Amino acid sequence: MSEAIAFLPPRPEVLARRAEILADLKELVPQGRLVEERNALVPFETDGFIAYRRRPLAVVLPETTAQVAAVMKYCHRYGIPVVPRGAGTSLSGGAIPQEDAVVLGLSAMTRIIEVDYANRCATVQAGVTNLAISDAVGADGYFYAPDPSSQLACTIGGNIAMNSGGAHCLKYGVTTNNLLGVKIVLVDGTIVDLGGKHLDAEGYDLLGLVCGSEGQLGIVTEATVRLLAKPEGARPVLFGFDSAEEAGSCVADVIGAGIIPVAIEFMDKPAIEICEAFAKAGYPLDVEALLIVEVEGSEAEMDAMLAAIVEIAKRHGVKTVRESQSANEAALIWKGRKSAFGATGRIADYICMDGTVPLSQLAYVLRKTSEIIDRYGLRVANVFHAGDGNMHPLILYNINDPEDAAKAEAAGMEILKLCVDAGGCLTGEHGVGIEKRDLMLHQFTQVDLDQQMAVRSAFDADWILNPSKVFPLEGRA
Ligand SMILES: Cc1cc2nc3c(=O)[nH]c(=O)nc-3n(C[C@H](O)[C@H](O)[C@H](O)COP(=O)(O)OP(=O)(O)OC[C@H]3O[C@@H](n4cnc5c(N)ncnc54)[C@H](O)[C@@H]3O)c2cc1C
Structure with missing residues (x-):
């Protein structure tokens, strides 16, 4: 430890x-x-x-x-x-x-309070799991879009507090883009409703403020979330490359061409091997990097988008292109990706970084990340939401070896600083928590942080809500 x-x-x-x-x-x-x-x-x-x-x-x-x-x-x-x-x-x-x-x-608050198709939304208690919302409306042709890989377990309250994302957020946006309202209990026990079933409201955007506030502004007890109609069809396709940098550059060129698939996920060789051993998803083992690109729509729409992506991938020397041929194969491809963290946990302890970079910097940051890892004598598996530039290097270490743990943390901090220096940010979806708290001054000036802390104090003057998190302990007002 x-x-x-x-x-x-x-x-x-x-x-x-x-x-x-x-x-x-x-x-x-x-x-x-x-x-x-x-x-x-x-x-x-x-x-x-x-x-x-x-x-x-x-x-x-x-x-x-x-x-x-x-x-x-x-x-x-x-x-x-x-x-x-x-x-x-x-x-x-x-x-x-x-x-x-x-x-x-909040895990005992698991009631789905209302499903309202006319207004395309559902109201649920905060302890309802992310996946339970889509499960509740799936048979009627609807779904809730943000899909963190932890969706079987994580709650909508936690998703709101962290403004969580997921593989399919490239097209549909993260939690804040799919949240219509919350019931929140303020620090003194006052109950407040923010937002509702409408798309916008007068006054300051307090709903936007609460989303991503990491449990420091109040306790979310209910949420009203947007429901979307399921697409006509969806097809994940595997693109294998001989180099991680070519895969990274390919992602930047796809998005740069104005093509927005539903998801573009990246895995490097260690991640491919770990996930394939766990899920038997049929990932190619003879490539250095893999992109899972999912397109959706009618057959004609999917064919047209895929053809354009294949052309770009060819310019980056793509080695393998494999379309899923059945619903079962598609499910296995996603099972492999979504089990990546759990599957990695079978072979080693890990810390998962969450820096986000502009897509044009993806290839550069991948190369620098592996230089940092080599310098510390550690191992890494990269598996992340490439279309969003949201990187997740999983740094492998032994939790029972304090020296190894210190090296892993130090390497992680260098990688996060690298992301900021490349024009990105410390967190794409996992939040600051305690992990990145002391790096906040690398991202913001003290003046920026003072403004943010003033907002926090307006909700919780004595700082009793989740007090050790988000803001460095030094320099607090
Ligand atoms: C295997 C794995 C895969 C993951 N994949 C993803 C991913 O793809 N995308 C992603 O974004 N995250 C991912 N995560 C991170 C995590 O699942 C998310 O941050 C999730 O939203 C946390 O939800 P939770 O219910 O577990 O919240 P907790 O972990 O219990 O809490 C998270 C934060 O929210 C606050 N909080 C919780 N509930 C409330 C509430 N009702 N009101 C106010 N504050 C509250 C807590 O104080 C804390 O600060 C992953 C985690 C794991 C373990």
């Missing part, structure tokens, strides 16, 4: 009152919805950023907005930090608690 990233020291006055706080919280949530035993708290100590863990004071699992409001009102009154949590799949440590915090888990 690494300790390079500091957490705020626990508030002694909160720790000292633990027994009293537990007794009070028990009154605010239904029986069995307060977790207080040491062993039962272990699953809540960390999230997908497993290098760090802290045992929280307690966990509450409310079932209604009113119960969330009661917990917030209580914690606000006594200055008790609160860390909201969905499924705990955050890769940036966004849901890792601190010792004096109450974890407010």
